[in-house]
Amino acid sequence: MQIKNHLYAFRYHETESALCNLEAKYIFKNQDENKLLFSDRKIDPSNSAFIKNRLDIISSSTDYDQLIKDIKKKEIQYEGFKVEYIIFEGDKTRYADRLTKLKDIGYSIDGIPDYYTPTITYALCNYFGTWCFGILIKNNFDWLKHKKKPYSYSNSISIDIAKALVNIAAETNKEKTLLDACCGVGTIVLEACFAGYNIEGCEINWKVCNNAKKNIAHFNYKTKIEHCDIKEIRKWYDAAIIDLPYNLSSYASNLDIQHIVESTALITNRMVIVSISDISNLISRVGFKIVDHCTIRKKGKTAFARKIWVCQKSEI
Numbered sequence: 201m202q203i204k205n206h207l208y209a210f211r212y213h214e215t216e217s218a219l220c221n222l223e224a225k226y227i228f229k230n231q232d233e234n235k236l237l238f239s240d241r242k243i244d245p246s247n248s249a250f251i252k253n254r255l256d257i258i259s260s261s262t263d264y265d266q267l268i269k270d271i272k273k274k275e276i277q278y279e280g281f282k283v284e285y286i287i288f289e290g291d292k293t294r295y296a297d298r299l300t301k302l303k304d305i306g307y308s309i310d311g312i313p314d315y316y317t318p319t320i321t322y323a324l325c326n327y328f329g330t331w332c333f334g335i336l337i338k339n340n341f342d343w344l345k346h347k348k349k350p351y352s353y354s355n356s357i358s359i360d361i362a363k364a365l366v367n368i369a370a371e372t373n374k375e376k377t378l379l380d381a382c383c384g385v386g387t388i389v390l391e392a393c394f395a396g397y398n399i400e401g402c403e404i405n406w407k408v409c410n411n412a413k414k415n416i417a418h419f420n421y422k423t424k425i426e427h428c429d430i431k432e433i434r435k436w437y438d439a440a441i442i443d444l445p446y447n448l449s450s451y452a453s454n455l456d457i458q459h460i461v462e463s464t465a466l467i468t469n470r471m472v473i474v475s476i477s478d479i480s481n482l483i484s485r486v487g488f489k490i491v492d493h494c495t496i497r498k499k500g501k502t503a504f505a506r507k508i509w510v511c512q513k514s515e516i
């Protein structure tokens with residue numbers, strides 16, 4: 201097995217697996233197996249709702265004694281460190297043995313440990329027979345604060361989906377310019393700002409647009425939200441996200457949907473669209489090809505499902 205620089209652990213509900221796979225494809229160009237993924241790409245776990253943590257590998261070996269020798273050779277010095285054991289599926293190491301191994305590692309690091317307020321967390325795990333030791337970077341779930349945004353909207357998508365849309369649109373490139381073409385109260389814009397992306401928003405409804413601005417200011421993010429019809433936007437963006445209107449509070453006819461997709465297609469080469477109906481014909485009519493798509497069902501028994509379309513301008 202090829203050990204790479206980082207080992208990612210994922211968490212997601214079965215209804216989210218298609219979205220998580222799609223997100224992983226655009227972040228890592230790969231997808232998880234059993235909710236684990238080795239990659240040389242370094243991603244902040246907090247920028248995805250599905251990445252639980254990242255282990256930055258320092259040493260690995262199929263031979264545990266060799267691993268400990270390697271760690272000692274590195275002469276790691278750190279005050280206030282902590283070591284955790286991460287249990288992966290198939291790891292049969294018993295509790296007492298796990299504790300002994302944590303002590304082995306603790307004695308191989310020079311410094312006084314601090315279990316309650318560590319300055320750094322190291323971790324040990326057994327990945328299908330290979331012992332891996334490294335620095336553990338956890339998802340801080342700080343972004344959950346956005347759940348308490350001052351203004352919400354019955355039409356808003358979940359934060360998990362919003363984060364995935366941003367990652368799919370930006371493909372981890374922080375230089376890209378992004379547009380949320382129908383931004384509502386700014387759920388997607390908030391996640392993009394949190395992750396440090398360059399995003400702007402557009403919203404036709406004055407009140408909703410104002411609420412998006414207030415939500416963004418509430419979390420001290422700075423970006424532009426235009427109050428206008430998307431057809432008035434002339435600026436070019438590297439990618440646009442469109443969470444299409446779909447129900448009574450933001451009612452849209454087929455013509456409205458067509459108008460939004462057509463207008464957005466004029467100002468970008470890449471669109472990530474959320475719809476509740478099949479819009480594949482419309483996407484090709486505006487000169488785009490569908491490079492990926494998936495369906496996300498809501499948890500529980502509801503039949504409600506959203507479709508995500510990743511589209512690229514055809515001549516590119």
Ligand SMILES: C[S@@+](CC[C@H](N)C(=O)[O-])C[C@H]1O[C@@H](n2cnc3c(N)ncnc32)[C@H](O)[C@@H]1O
Pocket residue numbers: 353355356357381382383384385386387388402403404405408428429430431443444445446450452456460
């Ligand atoms: C499904 S909602 C978006 C919700 C948003 N993602 C959120 O989480 O708050 C669709 C939004 O598109 C807006 N909209 C409809 N037609 C539009 C147009 N032509 N230009 C810009 N925004 C439009 C609606 O006012 C509505 O707020």
